[in-house]
Amino acid sequence: MAGTVALRPCGDFRTTYGDDQTIFPTRLSLAFCVLGVAALCLAPFVFGKYALSLLIQIGYLGIAALGLNILVGFTGQISIGHAVFFGFGAFASAYISNELNVPVFFAIPLAGVATTAVGLLFGVPAARLKGLYLAIATLAAQFILEDFFARARWFTGGVAGTPAKSFSIFGTDISGDHGYFYVVLAYLVILFLAAANLMRTRDGRALVAVRDHYLSAEMMGINLTKYRTMSFGVSAFYAGIGGALYAHYLGFVSVEGFDILFSIQFLAMIIIGGLGSVMGSLMGTVFMVLLPEAMGGLARMLSGSTIDRLLSLDEGIVFLREMAIGAAIVLFLIFEPDGLAHRWRQIRAYWKLYPFSH
Amino acid sequence: MRMKRNDAVAALLGAGALLAAAPAATLAQDVPVGHLADFSGPTADVGRPYGQGVADAIAYINSHGGVGGKKIAAETIDYSYKAPQAIAAYKGWSGRGVVAIQGWGTADTEALIGFVTNDKIPYYSASYAATLTDPVGGSRAGKGAPYNFFYGPSYSDYARGMVQWAADDWKKKGGKGKPKYVHMGANHPYPNSPKAAAEEYARELGFEVLTPIEYSLKPADFTAQCLTLKQSGANYAYLGNTSGSNVAVLKACQTVGVKVQFLGNVWGMDENAMKAAGNAASNVVYPVRTSVIWTDARAPRMAMMRDISKMSDPGGTAYRASHYLAAVCATLYMKEAMDWAAAHGGITGENIRKGMYARQNWVPKGTEGVCMPSTWTAQDHRSVLRFDLYRTEVKGGEGELKDLIAEGAITMTRLTTIELPRKTEWLGW
Numbered sequence: 071m072a073g074t075v076a077l078r079p080c081g082d083f084r085t086t087y088g089d090d091q092t093i094f095p096t097r098l099s100l101a102f103c104v105l106g107v108a109a110l111c112l113a114p115f116v117f118g119k120y121a122l123s124l125l126i127q128i129g130y131l132g133i134a135a136l137g138l139n140i141l142v143g144f145t146g147q148i149s150i151g152h153a154v155f156f157g158f159g160a161f162a163s164a165y166i167s168n169e170l171n172v173p174v175f176f177a178i179p180l181a182g183v184a185t186t187a188v189g190l191l192f193g194v195p196a197a198r199l200k201g202l203y204l205a206i207a208t209l210a211a212q213f214i215l216e217d218f219f220a221r222a223r224w225f226t227g228g229v230a231g232t233p234a235k236s237f238s239i240f241g242t243d244i245s246g247d248h249g250y251f252y253v254v255l256a257y258l259v260i261l262f263l264a265a266a267n268l269m270r271t272r273d274g275r276a277l278v279a280v281r282d283h284y285l286s287a288e289m290m291g292i293n294l295t296k297y298r299t300m301s302f303g304v305s306a307f308y309a310g311i312g313g314a315l316y317a318h319y320l321g322f323v324s325v326e327g328f329d330i331l332f333s334i335q336f337l338a339m340i341i342i343g344g345l346g347s348v349m350g351s352l353m354g355t356v357f358m359v360l361l362p363e364a365m366g367g368l369a370r371m372l373s374g375s376t377i378d379r380l381l382s383l384d385e386g387i388v389f390l391r392e393m394a395i396g397a398a399i400v401l402f403l404i405f406e407p408d409g410l411a412h413r414w415r416q417i418r419a420y421w422k423l424y425p426f427s428h
Numbered sequence: 429m430r431m432k433r434n435d436a437v438a439a440l441l442g443a444g445a446l447l448a449a450a451p452a453a454t455l456a457q458d459v460p461v462g463h464l465a466d467f468s469g470p471t472a473d474v475g476r477p478y479g480q481g482v483a484d485a486i487a488y489i490n491s492h493g494g495v496g497g498k499k500i501a502a503e504t505i506d507y508s509y510k511a512p513q514a515i516a517a518y519k520g521w522s523g524r525g526v527v528a529i530q531g532w533g534t535a536d537t538e539a540l541i542g543f544v545t546n547d548k549i550p551y552y553s554a555s556y557a558a559t560l561t562d563p564v565g566g567s568r569a570g571k572g573a574p575y576n577f578f579y580g581p582s583y584s585d586y587a588r589g590m591v592q593w594a595a596d597d598w599k600k601k602g603g604k605g606k607p608k609y610v611h612m613g614a615n616h617p618y619p620n621s622p623k624a625a626a627e628e629y630a631r632e633l634g635f636e637v638l639t640p641i642e643y644s645l646k647p648a649d650f651t652a653q654c655l656t657l658k659q660s661g662a663n664y665a666y667l668g669n670t671s672g673s674n675v676a677v678l679k680a681c682q683t684v685g686v687k688v689q690f691l692g693n694v695w696g697m698d699e700n701a702m703k704a705a706g707n708a709a710s711n712v713v714y715p716v717r718t719s720v721i722w723t724d725a726r727a728p729r730m731a732m733m734r735d736i737s738k739m740s741d742p743g744g745t746a747y748r749a750s751h752y753l754a755a756v757c758a759t760l761y762m763k764e765a766m767d768w769a770a771a772h773g774g775i776t777g778e779n780i781r782k783g784m785y786a787r788q789n790w791v792p793k794g795t796e797g798v799c800m801p802s803t804w805t806a807q808d809h810r811s812v813l814r815f816d817l818y819r820t821e822v823k824g825g826e827g828e829l830k831d832l833i834a835e836g837a838i839t840m841t842r843l844t845t846i847e848l849p850r851k852t853e854w855l856g857w
Contacts, residue, residue, distance in 0.1 A: 119523040119524075120520060123516075123519065123520065123523075220615065229535070229615050229617060229620070230538060230539075230617045230620075231511055231535065231539055233539070233542060247523075320515050320516065320519075321515065321542075321543070322511065322512070323512075324510075324511040324512055324539065326509075326511060326512070327513075
């Protein structure tokens with residue numbers, strides 16, 4: 071899936087508009103994508119519960135990360151309050167299904183729509199603000215909504231949190247990881263295709279134009295206010311859907327999960343994955359989900375070992391994980407500023423010419 | 429050059445994938461138990477000694493024959509006091525078939541009630557919220573929590589006991605007019621848990637109840653809260669947070685010059701906090717949920733506790749805060765219920781629960797005179813209704829905790845033993 075409006079390698083010429091706008095650059099990449107999804111469909115039968123829960127986590131976080139990438143990577147805006155939109159989607163879906171008795175099947179898209187409305191509201195300042203000022207405006211969204219979650223008992227259950235029903239279709243309960251994996255996968259495929267598709271449309275190109283040079287974009291007749299606000303709305307929609315999927319997976323939503331650190335984590339995902347790349351959002355999410363697990367495993371292996379005793383890590387061993395995440399982000403910014411998506415293209419290019427690379 | 433970096437990236441990713449797959453393995457013949465701990469979150473100050481107590485007790489059990497001839501395979505997860513993380517950890521455990529869980533905080537334990545009830549997994553929390561004491565449902569707690577157990581009185585009962593003590597203290601001191609009581613704590617399920625119960629009881633006993641004062645679980649500058657407290661003219665203030673946060677409040681209030689009798693909750697005051705707060709922590713009244721504290725470590729009845737402590741401190745020199753003893757008691761109650769289960773059809777969640785009901789007024793073997801005799805029944809999980817009240821005296825000074833206590837720079841005096849009636853209308857809130 072290209073969906074990328076980034077730099078193209080030399081020699082990659084497109085001769086028709088159709089070529090220029092395909093989602094999949096070659097038939098082979100289409101085939102690979104279809105095969106990949108088909109292979110993922112077999113995942114519940116192959117993987118254990120632990121790996122499956124990680125895949126589900128990658129799924130709902132990936133959707134939300136893609137939303138942020140549309141805002142940051144494609145439109146060139148900034149948001150350091152993405153976690154609260156994710157949280158709003160989670161609470162909204164729980165509320166819609168618990169209090170209004172709407173089946174969870176419908177509650178998830180409805181929560182997405184509700185979050186879009188909130189995103190549009192907080193996107194209004196974006197029409198007038200840029201750069202650091204916009205960052206601070208989105209920070210306000212983070213604090214306002216976080217406080218709202220803690221106090222609006224009717225909506226969120228206050229600080230004690232609220233339970234969320236399990237997903238069901240036609241009375242069949244799909245709460246187990248096996249079934250829910252397909253729900254998340256379906257949303258993931260649809261929303262990623264939709265995002266890749268959006269970037270081929272007039273609106274999508276307008277978003278990229280706003281990012282590349284807002285003044286030129288405005289001179290070409292692009293309504294900056296409209297597209298910046300729209301970008302916030304779309305981004306919030308993705309976050310809301312991701313949050314709703316998270317809520318019904320976990321079965322419980324609580325305000326403490328949606329702090330500013332979580333927002334920063336979303337930013338880390340898209341920076342590591344690659345700004346302005348649809349697939350990069352997913353790659354970054356995979357990286358950010360697996361890194362703490364790998365570091366946790368490392369910490370468990372180390373604890374009680376000679377290294378542990380020599381360095382007297384002791385209780386500090388749990389913090390090893392957090393430090394590794396920080397280190398990974400710094401290293402990525404230095405060595406791989408274009409993200410995993412760029413690295414992936416490099417590897418592909420290498421194999422294309424193998425063994426005669428220049 | 430370019431390829432080398434590619435190789436390195438691929439190797440790193442590969443190694444990461446291997447590591448991620450590693451921790452899934454467990455031993456089939458062991459008894460799998462989950463252990464949820466807060467070592468890095470806002471309640472880590474008391475989470476560390478408690479978590480150590482659970483770990484040491486399990487190590488001791490395993491080196492002394494295990495349960496029913498099997499070893500306990502405990503997996504400890506540090507969840508940083510975040511309820512969603514706790515639920516994720518629980519999902520992993522329930523998938524791996526744990527038979528019991530040693531839990532931690534109020535928010536996460538309450539969120540898990542439905543899950544553990546469905547999966548029939550006994551959940552021993554370090555949250556003593558009264559909502560967890562009603563196994564049937566129908567009390568003010570609402571839904572029942574049949575698989576939730578904890579050792580010691582509930583937060584509400586501690587608070588009621590302290591309100592009762594405050595009323596006596598007011599009379600003894602010859603105070604005139606209505607004494608003023610104020611609840612202080614973060615807006616979080618744990619400090620909120622006893623608020624309504626204590627305030628209602630205080631009104632009943634003739635207190636004037638003031639507007640609660642909010643302060644965060646993470647220590648910060650609480651001067652504003654202390655000024656409010658001073659202005660309010662409160663006589664008795666309940667501190668609802670854990671000790672780290674309370675140290676900050678006590679210090680700020682000392683600076684501001686607040687003259688009020690502080691009542692610490694069971695997690696709100698301990699030896700480590702007294703050392704950290706210095707003489708600001710003097711004259712705090714707080715409850716203890718074991719019959720002894722570590723100052724009596726040499727007493728014969730503490731023999732088993734000393735052995736358990738040596739599991740992580742072979743020299744036997746460490747001073748253990750009161751939470752450590754409570755953790756050991758909680759773990760040993762679970763262990764004996766497992767022993768009962770092993771002898772009555774196998775170690776399953778349902779049998780462990782029955783094992784908790786099998787005896788009345790019991791203490792785990794070897795902990796007589798340390799753990800309070802407890803009774804759980806299928807209708808009432810209020811295991812204990814009595815506890816000791818201590819008063820602190822801190823002169824301050826530098827050095828290790830055990831030295832400060834040995835020198836008498838930190839002293840804890842037992843004031844009285846509180847015994848509460850088992851009122852039906854107090855169940856569950």
